Amino acid sequence: MKKKLAAAVLSAVMMMSLFAGCGSQETTGSGGAEGETTTIQFWHTWQGLEAQKFAQVISEFSKVHPEIKVEVLDSTTTEKQLVAMTGGSSFDVGLTMDYTANQWANTGALADMTPYIEAAGTDMSNYIEPLLKLGEVDGKQYGIPFTMDTFMLFYNKDILAEAGYTEPPKTWEEFSEMCEAVTQKDENGDYTRLGCIPNYPWVTVAAIPYSFGASLYDEETNQVLAASDGVKAAMELKNSLYSGFYDNAGVQKFKSGLGQYQSAENPFFTGKVAFSIEGEWYPTFLAEYAPDLNWGVTSLPYPEGAEEQSSGFLQGGMLVIPAASKNKEAAYTFVEWLTSDEAQVALCAAKGNLPATHSGLADPALLEQNPSLEPFAEYASHAQTKALPALPFMGEYNTLMITIEEQIYSQAVTVDEALNQVTEKIQPLADEWAPAK
8 A cells, every 4th residue: 555645744734824714515405306406616726817717617517407506716725725625614626736636635635536437437538647647546536637738838939030040949959049049138237038937937847857858756666856867957958047148146137027927018928038838828818918929839849869859748637526525426527527528628728728638639629719729739649748747745746846946046056956855855755655565
């Protein structure tokens, strides 16, 4: 049996003062008898324009299942969700990050959906396998993949043309050259434009390392690979955008004046940044906030000398049912409907996401309604594309990688020192979790 290491994380989170009450959880009936209605609470983390489009799709559920009423709370956090689930006032369905489901399942916070899956006859082979594995613990399914993301390189065509480039970079070496070439300063020596900012608006742990052919974990040897050559090469590339041909202090000053990500002031939208590594949702934002921008999108570059198609990174949302839910059957009915082709295609086309099912990806309506998803759907289906490892300590691993990356950019530690620290802290968790030999 795999050891349940996340119990300590659960205890720590429960001590946090992040509890948000989930309101009245009214259940007027089982939903099985005529005229009776079951009310379920659905919590998710999306906000703004994305939450609005999600609400429009969810409103269709009641037309198919009038016996179930869904109350939605958007803009939640994973911390609030966990505290609510374990604090005696749980919601019924949650949407969280893919690797979080594995961690929560190991704390006992989630319900095993296997009995409901079997009762409904759900075809589990239809889900994208790397994401489905992240919701599985000891052969039981605690999370169902919902929407799926993959990352590509967006570029400003006009900025590249101004610098003499007619094509986007194919290799990371070309990318670095272009980043330096398009950088501009004013008369005071302050940056007015940069090639790329590797941690705006967030740090994506695996996207660039995977393009270098790296892995974060070796399942056969149970080794944490944070300090492997591929991860190191990716981190050195990203760090060069702070301390290589760029001035770190100048970049930090430039960042302090940037606008909000989901707004017309996004630096890529305003031409302050030439490149941005983003997911399939980004064209929707571009259409909303920068309709006149002359942009393009291409696969992530690859290291010089490597094969031309770099490995892609998949991540996704995971639908979960708390163990404390009093309406698990109705909750799974909602989960199954959300992951149906009808609901997924409608939401993904409107919001700009990829379905987490093979049938959803293959549905012609997806690209008919949102043609901008085509390159992402093709990239996500590439054989080398993969998700994060399905590990109960992936949350700690991911968080630590984000923390040390920021420390590298601030020049607090070297790349080697930082990655070795990750290995030293995470390998003991892998050793404790590994099945007994």
